[in-house]
Amino acid sequence: MQKGTSTAVGLMLGFALDRVFADPRRWHPVAGFGSAAAALEQVTYADDRRAGVVHEVVAVGSVVGIGVLAARGGVLATALATWTALGGRSLARAGQAMAERLDAGDIDGARELLPSLCGRDPSVLDADGLARAALESVAENTADATVAPLLWGAVAGVPGLLGYRAVNTLDAMVGYRNERYLRFGWAAARTDDLANVVPARVTGLITAALAPLVGGTPAAAWRAWRRDAAKHPSPNAGVVEASMAGALGVRLGGRTQYRHGAELRPTLGDGPAPTTADLRRAVRMSEAVQVGALLVSVVVAGALRWRAVRG
Numbered sequence: 292m293q294k295g296t297s298t299a300v301g302l303m304l305g306f307a308l309d310r311v312f313a314d315p316r317r318w319h320p321v322a323g324f325g326s327a328a329a330a331l332e333q334v335t336y337a338d339d340r341r342a343g344v345v346h347e348v349v350a351v352g353s354v355v356g357i358g359v360l361a362a363r364g365g366v367l368a369t370a371l372a373t374w375t376a377l378g379g380r381s382l383a384r385a386g387q388a389m390a391e392r393l394d395a396g397d398i399d400g401a402r403e404l405l406p407s408l409c410g411r412d413p414s415v416l417d418a419d420g421l422a423r424a425a426l427e428s429v430a431e432n433t434a435d436a437t438v439a440p441l442l443w444g445a446v447a448g449v450p451g452l453l454g455y456r457a458v459n460t461l462d463a464m465v466g467y468r469n470e471r472y473l474r475f476g477w478a479a480a481r482t483d484d485l486a487n488v489v490p491a492r493v494t495g496l497i498t499a500a501l502a503p504l505v506g507g508t509p510a511a512a513w514r515a516w517r518r519d520a521a522k523h524p525s526p527n528a529g530v531v532e533a534s535m536a537g538a539l540g541v542r543l544g545g546r547t548q549y550r551h552g553a554e555l556r557p558t559l560g561d562g563p564a565p566t567t568a569d570l571r572r573a574v575r576m577s578e579a580v581q582v583g584a585l586l587v588s589v590v591v592a593g594a595l596r597w598r599a600v601r602g
Contacts (some may be wrong), residue, residue, distance in 0.1 A: 299592040301366045302444050305373020306585050313380040320375045324354065325460055332465070336475060343478040347461060351482070354457040358450030372452040373444055378436035379581045382408075382429060386574040389425040390567045393418050408432070410463075419564055426565045426573045427543055430535035431528045433577040435459055438497075438584040439490035445588040446595065458486050484526055491527035495520075495534040497583040502538035504579050505572040512537035515560045522557035529559070536560025538576060541569050 328350050335346040361368045385407050392401040401421045402413035409428040416424060439459070443451035462483035465476035499512035515537025516530060523529025523544075536543045536559045543565070544556040565573075 296593070296596065297366050298369055298445065298448050298596075299589045301369020302373050302441060302585065302588055302592065304366065304370035305377065305444075306441070306581075308370065308374040309377040309380045312374075313384060314378055321456060321460055324350075324457060325464060328461060328464060338471075338474055340474050340477045343465070343475040346465070346475070347458075347478040347482055350461055351454055351457045355450045355454040358448075358453040361453075362449040364449075368449050369444070369452075372449045373440070376440035376444070376452040376456040379433070379577070382432050382436050383574050383578050386425055386429045386570060386577070389421065390570045390574070393422055393567045393570075410467075419566075422565050422567055422570050423543060423545075426535075426539075426541075426570045427532055429570070429573045429577050430532045430543075433580050434487060434491050434494040434527065434531045437581040438494045439487055441584050441588040442490050442493060442591065443486070445591040455486055458482050487527040491530045493584065493587060494580060495530045497580045497587070498531070498534040498538050498576065501576065501579045501583060505539060505576050507538040507540055511540065511561075519557065519559045523559065524556070533559040535573060535576065536562075539565070539569050539572055541565040 328346075331350055332346060335342055335349065358372065361372065364371075385404065389401055389404055389408065392398075392404060398418060398421070401418070402416065405411065405413040405416070405421060405424060408425055411424050413421065413424075440452055440455050443455040445451075447454070458479075461479040462476075464479070465472045466480035466483060467476060495512075495516050499509045499516070502509050502512045512534045516534040518533075519536075520529035520533040523532065532543055539560075540562045541560055541564065542562050543559040545558065546555055
């Protein structure tokens, strides 16, 4: 089987595995990488950017190297790497579960669930705050958990899939702007920003195109993106959150309480603050965008193969 075809088929099979099985509850390779990265940090940590660069290079480079070797397994290796890298089904389930708990008035249960979606402090959030936090997380993680790994897989195969997941995981571990990681985590945060520049904008485009599926319009999603995305402190989260806000016709942003402190986020989109009904719509949009991203990735893999043959 030709390489481009093999990659496309592997991406589709891995996506199907994620749809059916979601993330494994035990022995997940990403959790194993997290444990290894935490152990490496005990050796590499220093309150210095250079130490963070070393940490990033060693951790991500090791995973990419494993991916190069694993790629010899062809379609099966690509499918398993795709399943490992994706988290879209688990994201949708968590968003839906959050909406159900909020609708049932189970605030304690919703607070218990929030850490599976984002790093905010659930103890200070009421029902409205939990709904907004979950919706913003669904928007951002649609790009991180599905669109980005699929695109990196289309371009770079198994090393791209595993390498991207390592980059994104390290950012979640050490990319915080707190006292410990302000300098050490700089490399992880900047690498993740670079890795998500294209995927975030592809996510925004697909979100705008599919806005009618949740009662919105492409024009409203595009307008919110163009007007509000640059206000966000993240060059990528602003794109996906603003386009989602525009598609849903809600307002995101405002005071955001993390465990490392509070941030005053800019307003994204027009309309009222999101409700649990809007959170359910966001989950539907997320799942639609994930399917759209798979189609885009398959086309990209095929186009790269065609270009290689033509060249």
